Amino acid sequence: MKTLFVAPTRNGVGLSSTALGLTRALERQGLKVAFLKPIAQTHELSTDDSVHFARALGHLSVPDPIPLALAEEQLSHGGEEDLMESVVALAQEVTQGGADVLIAEGLALNERNNYAGALNASLARNLQADTILVSSLAGVTPGELADELEIAAQAYRRSDGSGLSGYVLNFAPPGLDYGTLMAELRSRSRVLASGELPLLGVVSQSAGLNAPRTLDIARHLRADVVNEGEAAVRRVTSTVVTARTVPRMAHLFVPGALVVTPGDREDVIMAAALSHLSGVPLAGLMFTSGSAPEESIERLCRAALGSTLPVLRVNTNSFETASRLSRLDARVPHDDPQRMDRMLDFIADRLDTVPLGTRLRAPLDGERRLPPSAFRYELIQKARAAAKRIVLPEGDEPRTVKAAIRCVEKGIARPVLLAKPERVRQVAEGQGLTLPEGLEVLDPDTIRALYVAPMVELRKSKGLTAPQAEAQLEDTVVLGTMMLALGEVDGLVSGAIHTTANTVRPALQLIKTAPGSKLVSSVFFMLMPEQVLVYGDAAINPNPNAEELADIAIQSADSARAFGITPRVAMLSYSTGESGSGEDVEKVKAATALVRERRPDLLVDGPMQYDAASVLSVGQQKAPGSPVAGRATVFIFPDLNTGNTTYKAVQRAAGVVAVGPMLQGLRKPVNDLSRGALVDDIVYTIALTAIQATQVAGADS
Structure with missing residues (x-):
């Protein structure tokens, strides 16, 4: 297992988001990644940002970091060795389930922890980690940046010259000439010119990723919520402080605009109401100076002011309100995983992990893992x-x-x-x-x-x-x-x-069915925390007989393999092996035998209960010697009632993303959406359909 220590070169470089973005980038390669924040960032009792989002978005089992107060106490009394023993114990704890790589995030640097630089270097050494430096292009010249990276590299380089894995540059301004920048950096730094510290990525600024929710604005300003509306989901991408007449600023009433106005600007309030009613999703309307519109105006605009449009009120005047808005904390709130999820995808898309070496890419058991990312x-x-x-x-x-x-x-x-x-x-x-x-x-x-x-x-x-x-x-x-x-x-x-x-x-x-297919069935790709599972059929066939169930199993196994998932097929029932009897169990037994007869290349077992198929300890007890028990990746349900109920229960109760249903067995790809589908669901379904079309074209040729 390899350990990578993510360390900042100065304050405000985007350390946590980079560490989590790197975790996601490595997971995309099929690696099993563990995450650790060895020491808490602040004295606050709340969970560290990176730990929270690693758990919430990455579904990683991340231990609580060592409290900062305890770490500082140990350091002040010469107890660094004891502190490092605790850190190593945390690293062993987080990787005891097996991991290809451990990402350890150092302490961010600030004016209150002048010891953090030396402590980070000690953490990297004790974890036997290679270091990835994180820096920023904001407010620094190329010469200053080169010196900064050179000095940081010396702090993390081991005596044998190893210990450096690369660096990441954040907050790149729009229109940056990367070629000129890199040439200048290499001309000023030996560690960069030699290739000892390779560039892993340049992450640009993105205003859309930083857009807070109207709810976050309300919290920051301690505003009275006159009408909550969709404050929890609408995002503020621009602020309109009303100092002009409506005709001169109507073009600013765009989606994501927060309109800040005194309550006696009836023209502005009515314009905002009309914009909302015409379908423009404003981020919200904020009354300043503790004011409110006249009752007659409020009554006239009630259809808008009492609907999905968030309406807030603050006691400060418009100028002071705008000033306070400019000081909004850029940290992503813990209850806004959607924003952090988009940010991590954005960062992962811009990281090049190839320089980290092929040794990070080979899973320990020889079988390529495919986590959701x-x-x-x-x-x-x-x-x-x-x-x-x-x-x-x-x-x-x-x-x-x-x-x-x-x-x-x-x-x-x-x-x-x-x-x-x-x-x-x-x-x-x-x-x-x-x-x-x-x-x-x-x-x-x-x-x-x-x-x-x-x-x-x-x-x-x-x-x-x-x-x-x-x-x-x-x-x-x-x-x-x-x-x-x-x-x-x-x-x-x-x-x-x-x-x-x-x-x-x-x-x-x-369109009709494809050659060799007797029926059309469906699968859902269930994006579980550590891997992707295939559920079939949970959308099409109400009560398949044994032969149809065998067809569904074969189609689903082939779909799994086509999308990079090693198929181990569990034919589900309310009993495992020979423990039960009855018409429903016999159907699953017959279907399992048919799959083995038609496709001897497939690993299939059944009848099998869900826990025996999915939990290794239960599978070893209930079906010892089974190549599928406890390790199933394709779950075939005996009927639509069971399949549809199970997929929705897992999706909702466990917060799992379900991609699909993807239809199987048609001559050309047609795919169905849930009527509650999100935009991302539709995008992924379009992608699935495009890949299916390639497979159909390949089969036809």
């Missing part, structure tokens, strides 16, 4: 490489529009929105978004006639007439399915506002 990362990378055209029939649905824009911007796929172009523009503008050039929008009314004759031909055995086809094509899901059937697009994603039946029925009629 690695699964999501590879999903996006494979989808980008596929570059497939995916049709989205729900083309003017807000989440779908936002997901399509994100797919174009990140190069994940080439989405096609079926909707009126003007309507799509309105939806985008209402979310503060701009439609990128590469986003294709097709008006269903202008293309529908092109698919009448082909649809009649496809359904002639069913006696479909042209008028019937034209009527069915009014449904954009049917229209998109026809585009897929004719090979004009590579896949289809629907379900944000349609039922599963609405999505699947046209596919069964027009």
Whole structure:
């Protein structure tokens, strides 16, 4: 196991977010990463930021750090050796379950802990760690930065010349000339010029990542919450302090704007209310100087002021309020994991872990692990490489529009929105978004006639007439399915506002099943804390018989392998092995035998209870010698009732992300969405569909 110590070169370099971002970047490689904050950052009793988010987002088992007061007491009485023994014990504790790499985060430097630099160097030595230095491009010249890195490198270099793994530069300003910067740094620093301290990444400033919630603003200003609305989810990206007339600042009433105004500016209050009612998601409306609008104005604007629009009130005047807003703490609150999650992805995307060496990449047991972060990362990378055209029939649905824009911007796929172009523009503008050039929008009314004759031909055995086809094509899901059937697009994603039946029925009629497939089934990719599991079938087949259950198992195992998951298939039941009997158990036994007969290459076992399949100690007791028990990665449920209930229980109770359902067995990829799907869910489903399209194309060739 390798230990990497993440250390700052000065105050305010973004140490914690970099340490956690590095953890995520290494997890994407399939490594099992442990995380440790050896000594608490402050004297506060609350959990350290990095420890909290490592637990909440990384689902890592992170021990509590040594209290700072205790560490300082030991240092002041010559007890550094005792302190280091405690640190090493924590490192052993956090890695006792096995890890490929341990990320240890040092103490951030500030004006109160002038001992922290020397203590960090001692921590790195005692943990036998290689050090990654974290610095910042904010407020420093290239010459100063080079000197800073050179001095820090000397502090962490071992006597044999080893001990340095690289450095990260944060807060890069927009438009930075990286080539010129790096040339100047290397010309001033031997450790950089020699390659002994390689650059692992340059992370730019991003205003969007730093946007606080309206709730955070209210807490910071100790504001009275007049109307909570969506204060917990809306984010402040700009502040409008009303010193001008409405016509001169109406263009500032954009999504994410916090409007700060005295309560007697009726024109501003009514303008904000109208903006909200017209669909502009303002971050909120804040009354200053303890004021409030006249009752008549409040009554006139009640539809807005009592809805989802957050309304706050502070006692300070507008100028003082704006001044206090500028001093908002940049730390991410513990109850805002979404913001930190985006920040960690942003950082991980910009870190190059190759210079850390291939020894970090090889899992100890020889089998490549695939934790959730690695699964999501590879999903996006494979989808980008596929570059497939995916049709989205729900083309003017807000989440779908936002997901399509994100797919174009990140190069994940080439989405096609079926909707009126003007309507799509309105939806985008209402979310503060701009439609990128590469986003294709097709008006269903202008293309529908092109698919009448082909649809009649496809359904002639069913006696479909042209008028019937034209009527069915009014449904954009049917229209998109026809585009897929004719090979004009590579896949289809629907379900944000349609039922599963609405999505699947046209596919069964027009796309049909793939060669060798007798049925269509589904899987969910369950992003558990340490690995990704596959659940099937939890969306399509109500009560499959033994032969159908075997087909579902084989399809699900192949899907798992296609997405980098080693399939070990557990055929689930309420009993394990020969411990139970009954019609339901016999069905699972027969299905298990069929899978073994048809696919002897697969590791499969059943009947098996869920705990025996998923918990190693239970599996060894209930099914000793089983290659699947306690290590299953593919869970096949005996019926839809069990599968759907279990996936939702795990998703909600454990806070697990469920990607899917992904449909299996169709000739071309069609995928369904949950009607409660988030934007990220839609993006990942589009990526899944693009990868499936590549696999279908490969099978056809």
